[in-house]
Amino acid sequence: MFLNWGYAAYRLRRIIPLVVVGLILALFLGFGSRLGDRMSQEGWEDPHASSTVAAQVEQETFGRDNSGDVILLFHALQGVADPAVAEAARAYVAGLESRHPEQIEQVNSYFDTQAPAMRSADGTTAFVSLGLAGDGEQTLKDFRTIEDDLNNEGLPQGVSVQVAGATAVADALDEGMANDIKRAELFGLPFVAVLLLIVFGSVVAALMPLFVGILSILGALGILSILAGFLQVNVFSQAVVTLLGLGLAIDYGLFMVSRFREELDKGSTVRDAVATSTATAGKTVVFSALMVIVALSGLLIFPQAFLKSVAYGAISAVGLAALLSVTALPAIFGLLGTRIDALSVRKTSRRARRIEDTWWYRAPRWSMKHAKLVTVAVVGGLLLLTLPLGKVEFGGINETYLPPEHATRQAQDSFNETFPAFRTEPVKLVVSGANNQQLVDVVMQTRQIQGLTSPMSAGRTVDGTTVLSAGVADRSDNAYVIDQLRSITAPEGVELHVGGTPAMEVESLEALFDRLPWMALYLAVVTFILMALVFGSLVQPAKAIIMTLLGLGATLGVLTLMFVLGAGSGLLGFTPGPLMSPIVVLIIAIIYGLSTDYEVFLVSRMVEARDRGESTDRAIALGTARTGTIITAAALIMIVVAAAFGLSDIVMMKYIAFGMIFALAIDATIIRMLLVPAVMHLLAEDNWWAPGFIKKLYNRIGHGHSEPAPVAVPAAPAAPASPAAGEPSITDAQPAPLDEAARGGRTTSQDGELVPFSELMKRLGKDS
Incomplete structure (x- = not known):
């Protein structure tokens, strides 16, 4: 199937790029450019949770609670009670109201009420709250x-x-995420371009992965904008789409370009090189993208609109990256041909070392030689890195996600410390259908609740509904306070709903633990099936899932050490603390997808070698050597893209970025180069076991038939073009074997001995 498509892409090479680029640009210009106006700050809550119902009842009855939208903290050395200070503050607020009558709905000012609770104990600080008129996104x-x-x-x-x-904090978070995307564009892309130039040594070859990456992001933003027209799309999703989509798209382009150049090095015609590249690397890219898409689709199991919107956007980006890699890129390869190496920045002979002489070949051979020791040491080390995960804590999004030096963060910290009873995230109890006596009964029960900044106070009653509220003294006690509120006995005919930000955070965490086992089961089953089809084995998928879980645990352990326990927080400029449960779910999906993605690229080349009759150990070494440089380069590119987001002002983006950096570093080195070869060596021939029907499906979709058996031939008279930097020269991957009669029945073996062609076939373990 993929081989046939490769030939079709070559035939249609002048049409496909124009059609694809035209469609992507139309999608972006028609919809993607309007994405900024369609995104939402909301979507963190479980729409079916009690806290969401409480918020709906409160808003329908009293309107939106806008008392904490904007807080103005006035500081005066001479004291806020000084007549001159009070007069200046009143004039300041009156000026705001007169200039913005449509935006400011209500004002509650110490300088008007002289309420002692709105003034600090030392008398130097007082606050004014501004309630904004808009609802939803209009508030921002x-x-x-x-x-x-x-x-x-x-x-x-x-x-x-x-x-x-609350609105000032939301704006600061939104601005920080927008800056992250700009930073990735300004700094990430140039660094990626330099890396690609180093890898390929050619400007034209280096531009190909960038071409796929940029088009993938533009298309994904267009799709996300369309979805935002009728679904809630969180503003955070754009940053994740850019981070994940750009990195993977460039990786896929990297694999395609590398394989095309490898086929040209064998002496294949441009037409055959395009077809073979599509049938091998293209097929692997598609199945790798499916692995990532499956991992991301696991987010759809959770109720939060935030996770769903990130899943939609990231799936769009990854799907487009794979589609472009097997449509536009093969067609462009057909147009360029050997000009893929044009504008070379260095002149190096393509006739480099044998593959057996490369580090990428020797490292897995060493690992297999010491397989038991390597397996025990690496697994033990990864489990050791997982240990800090036992200290993980969960919370919600708040001002602590901003850098400690951020002006809004400092203002919010000052307000929370000086006026704890007026915190902008109180816990609430919405009481519906109660008469006066029943309301008194509920209020008296709330007096027994511990962990509040003050006893719960009741606001006005409208249509039988009253809202009781109070601040939580310590955010770490949110679950404890919520459990106490849930234990309140509702009088007959009275409905109680626990609400407020603390309740939303607790229920979001409960949704995580309720749905996470189902997500894990879904990911394991679907990726197992896909990998069984890719590898033609049932042992390889099981091994891959175990490897992924080891890497995932180690990464989450390191992240907990950093972002919860505070290792490196001073150097990186963030405040350690509880993590948002939706962000943890997101990073699990991303890391799982990336790990299985690299597993497919690595093991697919091992399977190719095995299908040609190589021994298990030889197939492991060849597969690792052929993908070692490319996987390392791909991981470096993803790390560079992630590092641009690692400089983010927003802690949650740092968490995702560093999660990807650690996961990629562990996966592309320790796991892929050492642990995988060692474990596969110990499994020996069991690596390739599968029932007959799996083998039939494996062959039916074109595996095992993409590439002819490599047979070495004498070197061509002309030296080939320059190889990629660090890219091993594959001396056992030469042009497809010629007809025996055309060679006079003789050819050259891998060690240079001139032998009959039929004898060489026997040595390769095939029928002559």
Whole structure:
């Protein structure tokens, strides 16, 4: 199937690139350019949870609670009760209201009420809360309209103002994520381009993976914009799509270009090189992308719209990357031919070392020689790295996800410390259908709750609904407080719903643990089936899943050590603390997808060698050697892209970026180069076991028939073009074997001995 498509791509090489590029540009210009206006800040909650129902009841009855949208903290050395300070603050707030009547709905000011609770104990700080008029995404737009006027202009000497509040924090987080994408574009792409130039040594070859990466992102943003028209798409999804889509798209392009150049090196015609590259690397790219898509689709099991929107966007990017790699790239290869090496930046002979002389061949051979020791040492080390995971803590998104030096973060920290009873994330109890006596009964029960900043206070009652609220003294006690509220006995005919941000965080975590086993089962079963079809074995998929789990555990352990326990927090500029459960689920899906992706690239080449009759150990060494340089380069490229996001101001982006960096570093070195060869050596012939029907399916989809048996021939008179930097010269992968009669019945073996062609076939373990 893939071989036939490769020939078709060559025949249609002048048409396919134009059609594909035209469709992608139309998708982006028509929809993707409007994505920014369609994205949402919401989607973190479980839509079926009690806290969501409580929020809906409260909003339908009282309207949106906007009391904590924007907090203005006024500081005055002479004291906020000073008449001059009070007059200046009143004038400041009145000016805001007069300039922005459509954005500011209500004001609650200490300088009007003189409420002692709104003034600090030392009298130098007081606050004013601004309630914004808009609902949903309009709230953020209202804040951005008034944001430029929230400064110290017009205030007397010694008086200053800080801006805090839920909407101010949301805006700072949104701005940080937008900066992440710009940083990736400004710094990540140039570094990736340099790496590709080093790998290929040719400007034209280096541009091919970048071409796939950029088009994939543009197309994915267009698809995400279409989805945002009728689904809730969180703003965070754009950054994840850029990070994951760009990295994988470039990786897929890298594998395709490398295989095409390898086929040309064998002496294949351009037409055959295009077809064989599509049938081998192209097939592997498609199945690798399917692995990643399966991992990402596991996010759809969870109820949060945030996870669903990230899954939609990332699946779009990965799917487009694979599609472009097997459509546009083969067609462009057909157009370029040997000009793929044009604009070379160095001149190096393609006749380099034998593959057996490369480090990539020697490393797995050493690992197989010491297989038991390597297996015990590596597995033990990975399990040791997993241990910190036992200290993981979960929480919600808040100002601590901003850098400690960020102005909004500092303002919010100051407000929380000075006015704990007015925290912008109170826990709430929505009471519906209660008469006065029943309401008193509920209120008295809340007096027994521990861990609150003050007793729960009741607001006004409308249509039989009352909201009780209070702050939680310590965020780490959220679950403890929520459990106490859930234990309150509702009087007959009264409905109680626990709500507020603390309840949302607790229920989000509960949804994680309820659905995570189902996600794990789904990923294991589907990827097992796909890998069985790719490898023609039932042992290889089981081994791959175990390897992936070892790498995943080690990565999560390192992340816990950093982001929960604080290792390196001062150097990297973040505050350690609880992790958002949706972010943990997301990083699990990403790491699982990347690990199985690299496993497919590595083991597929081993299977190719095995199908040609090589011994198990020889197939392991050849497969590792042929993919070692490319997998390392692909991992480096992904690490560079992730590192651009690792400089993010937002802790959750740091978490994902460093998660990818550690996972890739562990996977591409320790696991792929040492542990996989060692374990496969110990399994020996069991590596390739599968029932007959699996073998039939394996052959039916074209495995084992993509590439003819490699037979060495005398070197061609002309030296081939330059190889990629560090790319091993594969002396046993020469042109397809010529007809025996055409050679006079003789050919050259791998060690240079001139032998009859039939004898060589016997040595390769095949029928002559």
